[in-house]
Amino acid sequence: MPTPSRRFxxxxxTGTLCPHCQIELRTGDDTAVCAKCGSSQHWDCWQSSDGCGSYECSTGRRPGPRNGDVLRVSLDDLDQARPLPVSRPTFAVGPIPISLRLDDDRDDSTPRTxxxxxxxxxxxxLLGAPLFGVPGLIGIVLGAVAxxxxxxxxxxxxxxxxxxxxGIADCIAWVIVLAFYFEAPGLAISLDEFEPDPAALKQLPPHIARSMAANVLVHSAAEWGRLRGEGLxxxxxxxIKDATxxxxxxxxxxxxxxxxxxxxDVPALNKMAKLEVKxxxxxxxxxxxxxxxxxxxxLALIRVAVTAIEPQAAEWDDVPTLTIGDDVFAVGNPHGLGWSLTRGSLSQMRLNDFSGHETRIIQTSAAINPGNSGGGLYDKAGKLIGINTWTKDKRMAxxxxxxxxxxxxxxxxxxxxxLRAK
Incomplete structure (x- = not known):
């Protein structure tokens, strides 16, 4: 037996049946290729069988001579052969009885309910819209079952x-409506509850005391039908002139x-929110x-009546001197905590363009939170230098x-x- 070629x-x-084990060769298998017939087979199968297992090379697979009678068929025998009879079904082929049909194959004349x-x-x-959405929930269940x-x-x-x-739309709409209707009333409390401690105010230096007296708390309320939004x-x-x-x-x-x-665009002033100022x-x-x-x-200007003696107008310079690094402080009402003061420094002066109006912006490290919007930013002498407007998300900076x-x-x-006549 010639020496085979051994390869992977x-x-x-790949995919060839090994003549020894009748298992397909896979990529990477150790393979023996017969030099005589070219048959591929497992190397281990070649070794265990001591040679090629193909029909051509394996003499043991060839049929040998048979002893005994041999059946011979002549041409005359073929002429006399007759085809086998065709098998017949045990029942006549015809329309399938109506009782055996599928429901989907019924006659079109059958009325549909x-x-x-x-x-x-x-x-x-449909009833879920005016009836608080509960029928809508039932409608969802019945629709799914249907x-x-x-x-x-x-x-x-x-x-x-x-x-x-x-039904799904009903439920979503009612969830939104109820979320607005039953919104936490944290901003809807009386503004009279935000009065600071008078004794603490009397101990303040004059420039801070004046800034505190100039601060106000603005409550806004807007309505859209039955929906109501509030803010501080x-x-x-x-x-302050003529008690206003x-x-x-x-x-x-x-x-x-x-x-x-x-x-x-400047909107109509009568479309503004309903305001209360303390x-x-x-x-x-x-x-x-x-x-x-x-x-x-x-920026916006508002007017309100004055009945107390404590409020004072802020002071400012028409042309202030602003230097990076100066100490500043902010006064406002963060999260509704009225007349709160925070300190910081003037971090940078920046420019912003609002529809052709170049506006100077003060960047400060003084803490500004929701509720501080509209409050004053003051220099170390208590002069008003800016109106607090934006703050970066505290989760990021x-x-x-x-x-x-x-x-x-x-x-x-x-x-x-x-304003310039002060």
Missing amino acids: AGLRE WNKLAIAALILS LAKHSRRQKGLGVAITGLLL GSGVVLR ALIVTNRHVVDPAFGENNQP LLGQAAHPASVVWVAPGGID EGLSFAITFTTLLDLAPAEHE
């Missing part, structure tokens, strides 16, 4: 799907439509918006707060408000 099975050998569960699901889902049991003999597949989807912000008294205070705050505190896109030493009074800044700049410079308000506010 490749594409040519309505799926009553589908109809009930649709009706209950779909599961629906047959082609029934009408109402679309009705079941519609009832199911309407801050403001700074700029002038002129206050600066952020536009987003008083305008519910002023969102992240900062609409540049000044130091007096109860909350209704307030009105008298001006909003153009170009989407987040600390000490990144921003205020619009007060000179921006001086440049934009109409002369009738007499």
